[in-house]
Amino acid sequence: MITASPAQPLSAVPSASGRYGAFGGVYVPETLVSALVQLEEEYRRARSDPAFSAELDALLATFVGRATPLYHAKRLSAYAAERSGRGQAANIWLKREDLAHTGAHKINNTMGQALLTRRMGKRRIIAETGAGQHGVATATAAAHFGLRCDVYMGAEDVRRQRLNVVRMKLMGANVIAVESGSRTLKDATNEAMRDWMASVEGTHYALGSVVGPHPFPMIVRDFQSVIGRETRRQSVEAFGRLPDAVVACVGGGSNAAGIFYPFVDDAGVRLVGVEAGGRSRKPGDHAAPLSFGTPGILHGSLSYVLQTDDGQTADVHSCSAGLDYPGVGPEHSYWKDAGRVTYTAATDDEALDSFTLLARTEGIIPALETAHAIAEAVRLAGQMPCDRHIVVNCSGRGDKDVDEASRLLGLREAGR
Numbered sequence: 001m002i003t004a005s006p007a008q009p010l011s012a013v014p015s016a017s018g019r020y021g022a023f024g025g026v027y028v029p030e031t032l033v034s035a036l037v038q039l040e041e042e043y044r045r046a047r048s049d050p051a052f053s054a055e056l057d058a059l060l061a062t063f064v065g066r067a068t069p070l071y072h073a074k075r076l077s078a079y080a081a082e083r084s085g086r087g088q089a090a091n092i093w094l095k096r097e098d099l100a101h102t103g104a105h106k107i108n109n110t111m112g113q114a115l116l117t118r119r120m121g122k123r124r125i126i127a128e129t130g131a132g133q134h135g136v137a138t139a140t141a142a143a144h145f146g147l148r149c150d151v152y153m154g155a156e157d158v159r160r161q162r163l164n165v166v167r168m169k170l171m172g173a174n175v176i177a178v179e180s181g182s183r184t185l186k187d188a189t190n191e192a193m194r195d196w197m198a199s200v201e202g203t204h205y206a207l208g209s210v211v212g213p214h215p216f217p218m219i220v221r222d223f224q225s226v227i228g229r230e231t232r233r234q235s236v237e238a239f240g241r242l243p244d245a246v247v248a249c250v251g252g253g254s255n256a257a258g259i260f261y262p263f264v265d266d267a268g269v270r271l272v273g274v275e276a277g278g279r280s281r282k283p284g285d286h287a288a289p290l291s292f293g294t295p296g297i298l299h300g301s302l303s304y305v306l307q308t309d310d311g312q313t314a315d316v317h318s319c320s321a322g323l324d325y326p327g328v329g330p331e332h333s334y335w336k337d338a339g340r341v342t343y344t345a346a347t348d349d350e351a352l353d354s355f356t357l358l359a360r361t362e363g364i365i366p367a368l369e370t371a372h373a374i375a376e377a378v379r380l381a382g383q384m385p386c387d388r389h390i391v392v393n394c395s396g397r398g399d400k401d402v403d404e405a406s407r408l409l410g411l412r413e414a415g416r
């Protein structure tokens, strides 16, 4: 167990060597080390340069559409009260990242990384993508800055996520279908890293979540922390104090880290991360490394990973492509072992129920990823008094998921 001493608040990570307690670090081939060092130096310079922050803030306001609203989901809260069997529940508020440009939180990170790319004098940006959301956000940032853009995507995902492939191409990005391995996100990440090793001179690799070798987990967390900073301010405006609980779904963990990080030193704010519980607790049926995994190395850092007994990365499953990943960011592993954040899992079925629940009670169709967090928020609200406040990170909108959700709902109907 890691314990926080008053001299060392939990927010004081990573260490100079990129560690979050025992987690994180830099486990990469020699050729990438100098690129990572260059990136960290450039990032530290940018962070202390008022011109960088001013340009990023202006872009977030005028291009991304920030600040996103904090919305009181009254009918969802009423539903939670009814279902609780106690006749009351906490107030549920949604942090509306689904209203950000391109429909999810991912753009907060890619605009920041594209600005860094330009500062480093690089003209090309590459990315990995699973469902295509990070690919779209990267292609968007590249178009804005006039950068060349190549996106690696598993061939299986290219087929499943046609709409996002078209969006990326429309914005001038080149989509490279990866035919190796399981032809999904893990394989696309391997290929993007391989490309970067050969092209690092003129190319920046824009990683899409708080994963990978240091300094990526720190950079992505910092760019996404705008979500939590706005939430603090908006909570005080809306209900006069900080929230009692903050809930977010966890794939790689970037939307969760972004909303949690500005609250980690506030002991009175309960933080809950929700992983993909999939079909069952059996290996291969879920994508919940913090709930069921063990520490191991994946994509350049040490963190909880779903792996077989002989250390091979395990197969994973989730109804939502954005949570379908066997690893998780090292800072989440740190928060888990420190007991600061509680990690739970919502199943495919619970996510599907919450997908329709939010649509019907509030007129908001969430991403299937986000629906996992909604499920946990309704459960948690039902255990709390009605003068309490829960903020859920509404990480993205569900337009991309309507075909898959209606297919799954149809299957369920047929099974009844």
Ligand SMILES: *Cc1c(COP(=O)(O)O)cnc(C)c1O
Pocket (backbone or CB within 6 Å): 104, 105, 106, 133, 134, 208, 209, 210, 249, 250, 251, 252, 253, 254, 255, 256, 322, 323, 367, 369, 370, 395, 396, 397
């Ligand atoms: C990509 C994505 C996620 C999962 O990624 P994190 O890095 O865990 O945030 C969650 N929600 C939406 C809408 C996404 O697009």
